[in-house]
Amino acid sequence: MDAYDEGANARHGPDEPVGRSAPADQVLSVAASAEPLDQGPPLDQGLPPDQGLPPDQGPPLDQGPPVDPRSGIAALSLPGQIVVVLALAVVAVGVCVHLGMTFLHVAPTNTVTREHGKAVDDWIYPEFEQNWKLFAPNPLQQNISIQARAEVRDGEGGTVTTGWYDLSAEDGRAIDGNLLPSHTQQNELRRAWDFFLATHDTENRPVGLRGSLSETYLRRIVELRLDRDDAVRAATGGGGAVERVQVRSRTSNVPPPEWSREKVSTTPSYRELPWWPVPAAGAGGGAR
Amino acid sequence: MNRFSLAVSRGIARVTEAALGPYQTAVIRIGFSATWLLFLLRELPHRSELYGPDGPWSWGLAEQLIRANEAFTVLMWSDGRIWFEIVYALAILSSALLLLGWRTRTMSVVFMVGVLSLQNRSVFVGDGGDNVLHLMSVYLVFTRCAQVWSLDARRAARARAARERGERVTDRTGPALWCVSGFVLIAVTLAGRMEGDWLIPALLWTVWAAQALWWLAGRRATSGEPRILLDVVAGIVHNGALLVIMAEACLIYATAGWYKIQGSRWQDGTAVYYPLHLEYFSPWPALADLLSASGTLVMLVTYGTVLVQVAFPFTLFNRRVKNVLLALMITEHAVIAVVLGLPFFSLAMIAADAVFLPTSFLRRLGGWASRARDRLLRRGGRTPVPEQHAPESPETTHVGFGT
Numbered sequence: 001m002d003a004y005d006e007g008a009n010a011r012h013g014p015d016e017p018v019g020r021s022a023p024a025d026q027v028l029s030v031a032a033s034a035e036p037l038d039q040g041p042p043l044d045q046g047l048p049p050d051q052g053l054p055p056d057q058g059p060p061l062d063q064g065p066p067v068d069p070r071s072g073i074a075a076l077s078l079p080g081q082i083v084v085v086l087a088l089a090v091v092a093v094g095v096c097v098h099l100g101m102t103f104l105h106v107a108p109t110n111t112v113t114r115e116h117g118k119a120v121d122d123w124i125y126p127e128f129e130q131n132w133k134l135f136a137p138n139p140l141q142q143n144i145s146i147q148a149r150a151e152v153r154d155g156e157g158g159t160v161t162t163g164w165y166d167l168s169a170e171d172g173r174a175i176d177g178n179l180l181p182s183h184t185q186q187n188e189l190r191r192a193w194d195f196f197l198a199t200h201d202t203e204n205r206p207v208g209l210r211g212s213l214s215e216t217y218l219r220r221i222v223e224l225r226l227d228r229d230d231a232v233r234a235a236t237g238g239g240g241a242v243e244r245v246q247v248r249s250r251t252s253n254v255p256p257p258e259w260s261r262e263k264v265s266t267t268p269s270y271r272e273l274p275w276w277p278v279p280a281a282g283a284g285g286g287a288r
Numbered sequence: 289m290n291r292f293s294l295a296v297s298r299g300i301a302r303v304t305e306a307a308l309g310p311y312q313t314a315v316i317r318i319g320f321s322a323t324w325l326l327f328l329l330r331e332l333p334h335r336s337e338l339y340g341p342d343g344p345w346s347w348g349l350a351e352q353l354i355r356a357n358e359a360f361t362v363l364m365w366s367d368g369r370i371w372f373e374i375v376y377a378l379a380i381l382s383s384a385l386l387l388l389g390w391r392t393r394t395m396s397v398v399f400m401v402g403v404l405s406l407q408n409r410s411v412f413v414g415d416g417g418d419n420v421l422h423l424m425s426v427y428l429v430f431t432r433c434a435q436v437w438s439l440d441a442r443r444a445a446r447a448r449a450a451r452e453r454g455e456r457v458t459d460r461t462g463p464a465l466w467c468v469s470g471f472v473l474i475a476v477t478l479a480g481r482m483e484g485d486w487l488i489p490a491l492l493w494t495v496w497a498a499q500a501l502w503w504l505a506g507r508r509a510t511s512g513e514p515r516i517l518l519d520v521v522a523g524i525v526h527n528g529a530l531l532v533i534m535a536e537a538c539l540i541y542a543t544a545g546w547y548k549i550q551g552s553r554w555q556d557g558t559a560v561y562y563p564l565h566l567e568y569f570s571p572w573p574a575l576a577d578l579l580s581a582s583g584t585l586v587m588l589v590t591y592g593t594v595l596v597q598v599a600f601p602f603t604l605f606n607r608r609v610k611n612v613l614l615a616l617m618i619t620e621h622a623v624i625a626v627v628l629g630l631p632f633f634s635l636a637m638i639a640a641d642a643v644f645l646p647t648s649f650l651r652r653l654g655g656w657a658s659r660a661r662d663r664l665l666r667r668g669g670r671t672p673v674p675e676q677h678a679p680e681s682p683e684t685t686h687v688g689f690g691t
Binding site for chain 1: 300422485487520559586
């Protein structure tokens, strides 16, 4: 059972920092100042002159009689042998340091990472970030549905509020019977919500740059989806424009299996965000 | 003491004399490039929404995030629609060419640029599968992953045969490709687009410079020595990268397993039931109900999953046990692909698992594949191509050494 992307545990492991749950997602606070300090990146430095030419990957072909290079270092002169030994040392050190850093990155916080966390982060971010807490420590046991509604100005200057659209249920229906679910159906909204939760406090106030980015992102997804659902037309019978949108989440426990004696409440709980104004067409996302 | 130093020198000889695991590296090259290729084709209708300049995660939002995290993406070079389409098309093309093993080193670099560019552009639409591809696309650049099952290997064999017949073989495509990539690199660097984290730009320049060296060594040298030297060093780098890839796969399983042990649901044996009943991971609800109908079965699968994940890295010390676990894990991922609706995640994980497949099995697989291809070609009225073998199988090297 590996498949799981984070997010699942973000809400479940009480002792985990929520913000770190996204797989390829970058942590700003750390990476912002990521000037590699004392170590080079893995395997790169001194990456000696190999990296062969794409044309010929195999043994050297351009020399008359087939010289077998794999007769090893013995065929080389002393300076050549020294180069090989140096290359071996550089690669060995690079591999060990990279694996050590990666290990510390995926390991729980410990004595070493408390002391040298900065060095580990400098090495790992931005390109080697990873998260393999797949469905761990516990799989997500709640269905979280993201719902949205819009306030639409109709043709005569009045405003109409639409009903709630269950966008996650739409995703769920799109995934049903689908051998190849798209990231737009399976990840986009779900992970945007995780991102929002990770960057907001319980009062729904954004924390830092990422907080405001996540709000704009979520709002733009909702606009796109409501537009696709044609909420505007449904509310006004054509014409009109969305002025504000509101998002809420509906969280309900997955009912325990029939063969289990467990009882959990299946009453859903809601988290309602404030209304967000929608900028006029064209002034959107790029601006802020 | 004597035994120890003998073992060390044997180890050193082994990693310096050949690029190990030709079949394993070829199979992961094919696996990862196929996964990414299929993903890009599947998302073709949704490409703008996921990665395009006007998607929900707009160019402006990405720009603010990337200015802070310095991740590498060529999509930030322009917010134009056409640039985005070009990058997406190049990502598809490079995956296909890497799959076939055409000019593999260069294609592996372009492949990496494609993966990093798209994924770093929209980090919030990915999942574990994207994460695997992200890392492996970087590691693949360091490997000689086209020693077998590739157009490069076929071309090398033909060139060798031609040379034995006394013909001159000149390669024009390689230098042309090198000039084009050099032109692009210089233009981009002069335009100041390579700012941000220095790792990926440095890697691009290093590979480019190394290719020039390789070409010069093959052409100019009167003795064969520079070419042999480069070949040995390339082998060492390859072997280091192969080790990193294998260790990365072990880290994935170890992390997934050890963190699960701490979870109450994995302890009480019900964990597997829950994902099967999440809206986002249940494409076949009836199948999920069937699979979780028996509490005992769910518990066995739950415990088995943790057991296999935790145990896997340790089983590498025993070939037979390792192969059994490998078969189990590949099967489980194949099931996950369908039951949880995660085909690309599963494909990426199966590709990563494949690095541990035994050479004998891979050669048999290659044999079946080439026979199937020949049958197809014969039906199409073309002559079959000879089967590709590694210049030297690792077994022979191993046995032959140390005497």
